[in-house]
Amino acid sequence: MLRLGIDIDGTVTAQDTFVPYLNRSFHLSITLDDMTDYDLTKLLNITAEEFWEWMNVHEAAIYKEAQLAEFAKQALDGLKEEHRLIYITARRSHLEDVTLDWFANRDVHYDHIELVGSHHKVEAVKKHGIDLFFEDHHGNATMIAKEAGIPVILFDSPYNQLPTDSNIIRVQNWLEAVAWINKNKHSLQHVRS
Structure with missing residues (x-):
């Protein structure tokens, strides 16, 4: 049994989740392909403060x-039969109820959900003894792979195209991620024991 660390936004949720909200609020017509940087302030031409004001209003919805x-x-659903699913997200703690309701309403299994409130997930990864992490943020993937010393499955996106380390496995979707786990789970279990 592996302890799988899983990001939520852009990994379990669709990567274009923010697009309609951004288009409506900022009178744009962008698509996911236009989001070539994780920092949306560049695309929106606003300050970080303005972005977080917008997030405070819209994030929960x-x-x-x-x-x-x-x-x-x-x-x-397949992974939960064999592994522990531990979600580690940058969401802030005031979004816990929204997050738990989302999982319940979609019948998505979890063994634990931790809202760390920032993109610094390494401490939580180490605390939970994560064997493999799933992420869409290039910087997080790199930091986790290096500092926690574990492989990271990176879900390909226009905003994470920087080069990756050898401990980062780029996949297009969850089917590719599961195929990689099934092929490599014995070596991952061996490393932990």
Whole structure:
């Protein structure tokens, strides 16, 4: 049994979740392909302070309505039979109820959910003894792979195209992620024991 660390937004949820909200609020017509940087202030031409003011107003509604990423539900349903699913998200603690409701309403299994409130997830990864992490943020993936010394599955996106280390496995979707786990789970279990 592996301890799988899983990011939520852009990993379990669809990567284009924010697009309609951004388009409506900022009178744009962007698509996911336009989001070539994780820092949306550049695309929106606003300050970080303005962005977080916008997030404070819209974040809960966005997370409440977020759609599952393609194949995420079936993949997670299969993984829960063999592994522990520990979600470690940058969401802030005041979003805990919205997050738990989202999981319940979509019948997505979890063994634990930790809202760390920032993109610094390494401490939580170490605390939970994570064997493999799933992420969409390039910086997080790199930091976790290096500082926690574990492989990270990075879900490909226009905003995470920087080069990756050898401990980062780029996949297109959850089916590819599960195939990689099934092929490598014995070596991952061997490393931990």
